[in-house]
Amino acid sequence: MxxxxxxxxxxxxxxxxxxxxxxxxxxxxxxxxxxxxxxxxxxxxxRAVKEAEKRIWESQTSKAYTVLAGEADYRNALAAMVLGDVPADRTASVATVGGTGAIRQALELARMANPDVTVYVSDPTWPNHLSIMKFMGLPFVEYRYFDNETRGVDFEAMKADIAKAGKGDVVLLHGCCHNPTGANLTLDQWQEVVAILEKSGAIPLIDLAYQGFGDGLDADAQGTRLVASRLPEVLIAASCSKNFGIYRERTGLLIALTENAEARDLTQGAMAFLNRQNFSFPPDHGARVVSTILTDDGLxxxxxxxxxxxxxxxxxxxxxxxxxxxxxxxxxxxxxxxxxxxxxxxxxxxxxxxxxxxxxxxxxxxxxxxxxxxxxxxxxxxxxxxxxxxxxx
Structure with a gap:
């Protein structure tokens, strides 16, 4: 065979x-x-990772499974770092195998919710976005993004293309530090993107892999927070590989913002189900390092x-x-x-x-x-x- x-x-x-x-x-x-x-x-x-690992090594008494969705301390702390103010009544989240795992789980979730979903993705984008969608058999459309002449964002072309996404489709956006171009949307441009998505009913999936590497932790999250504050449904794939330097620990988080608490509970159950099908319990070491750092003022x-x-x-x-x-x-x-x-x-x-x-x-x-x-x-x-x-x- x-x-x-x-x-x-x-x-x-x-x-x-x-x-x-x-x-x-x-x-x-x-x-x-x-x-x-x-x-x-x-x-x-x-430095903080070294110290957090030392504390975990000294205090940890078991390597038993934790929680199917990942420990709440980690999920809550990282969601707060991404969103600032987390609307608890609308927010579901699961720990994932790196940011890549969060992207895969988000696309699986979107297909569960809408079997006819089409994903709109920037041209160019991180090659793994396309590789995953092709492997899954997900239909996707590339929207114009990078202007090879100016080496900046071709924003008018981008707007025209993402406006074609329909209700129930997904528009994949880079939260900051666009990979591979380095060319980012301004906050004013994010406002216009939000207006287009409000009108179309398409759902944004934000890949936030480099928070803190561009203009600072909060500044890099401005676009994501704006989208989260304005739209009823948002998917966010966050990675700790770069900003915590824990590439090999495969530490990520999928966040879903929903219309209401009932939809949150439904989404939380679906995401936990996807974890179970794909890798059962998520990795814990990197997540525990991150939560140890984010919940200790000194670290x-x-x-x-x-x-x-x-x-x-x-x-x-x-x-x-x-x-x-x-x-x-x-x-x-x-x-x-x-x-x-x-x-x-x-x-x-x-x-x-x-x-x-x-x-x-x-x-x-x-x-x-x-x-x-x-x-x-x-x-x-x-x-x-x-x-x-x-x-x-």
């Missing part, structure tokens, strides 16, 4: 990682893999301070790269890099130019020219800038 399986297309980013490892050149630069790295190229364990303060250090490091690298490119190209065409937010920017380079960067300069990025700003440091920024200009980008 197993011999009947069809070969699966390899993941392009994982292939890029292996290619980078096999490159023996000194001074090669990895801008492909989507994880935060400090100036020494290390993805650190945050929370230290975590927020370190997260700010990370955010400001990224902003500093963006400003430095934009400045270097302005100087070398004698133009402002790369200033968008300083305006983008999060770990990624999309250069707008051709696949051939990306290949040139790799072959001639040992600079690795995804084929669509998404580069991970966190893969740089102050010494490698000038190297990248010169290579970009010499490649004719």
């Amino acid at each position: 197993l011999s009947n399986l069809k070969p699966q297309a390899p993941d392009k980013i994982l292939m890029l990682i292996e290619e980078f490892k096999g490159d023996t050149r000194q001074g090669k630069i990895d801008l492909g893999v989507g994880v935060y790295k400090d100036p020494n190229g290390v993805t650190p364990v945050m 929370r303060g230290d975590w927020m301070a370190e997260l700010e250090e990370i955010r400001n490091t990224l902003l500093g690298l963006r400003d430095q790269l934009a400045s270097e490119l302005r100087s070398l190209s004698d133009s402002d065409r790369f200033d968008f890099i300083a305006r983008h937010r999060g770990m990624f920017s999309r250069l707008g380079a051709t696949p051939e130019q990306v290949q040139t960067l790799k072959q001639e300069s040992g600079i690795y990025m995804v084929g669509d020219s998404r580069l991970n700003i966190a893969g740089l440091n102050r010494d490698t920024v000038p190297v990248l800038a010169r290579a970009i200009v010499e490649a004719g980008i």
Whole structure:
């Protein structure tokens, strides 16, 4: 039977990682893999995470199952971080296997509620969004988002496209730090998106994977909170991988805002059912680390301070790269890099130019020219800038 399986297309980013490892050149630069790295190229364990793990190790007396939906302390604390004021009478939530698991569960939930659902997703978007929907057989429509000329949001085109979503459809939005482009909606633009969804009855699914990496914890949640305050039904997939640095612990949360308490209870039961079918009880260690940090003033303060250090490091690298490119190209065409937010920017380079960067300069990025700003440091920024200009980008 197993011999009947069809070969699966390899993941392009994982292939890029292996290619980078096999490159023996000194001074090669990895801008492909989507994880935060400090100036020494290390993805650190945050101070508050270390301390929280120590406390858990000292106090934990059992590894028995916890709760099908995940511990309430974790779900409540993370929902409050995302939403600010949590309307308890409308909010259902479940712990998931990372933010990816939250996206998958949200799409499963949407299909349970409406078997004819169509998902509207930005062009471009995180490749796993498309991969999951294709595997599930979910119909989806790509809406225009990124303007390759300005390297900003093509907002008029986006509005025209998402207005075509109907009642019961899902519009997948990036809460902040758009992956792969780094180009974000302004709060005024979020207002217009909400007005379109109010009129159409389509349900937003917000992927909030980088809260705290853009303009700050609260600022990065502004769009999500606006949507939650205005629309009767909202799905939010939150990830702790980046802002807590616990990638391998697979810690996520699916939040559903409903019209009323009765719908909340119905939704909570459906989400718990999906957990049971897909992985039974959710992972607990990462969730317990997060709740330990968020419910302790000292740990929370230290975590927020370190997260700010990370955010400001990224902003500093963006400003430095934009400045270097302005100087070398004698133009402002790369200033968008300083305006983008999060770990990624999309250069707008051709696949051939990306290949040139790799072959001639040992600079690795995804084929669509998404580069991970966190893969740089102050010494490698000038190297990248010169290579970009010499490649004719």
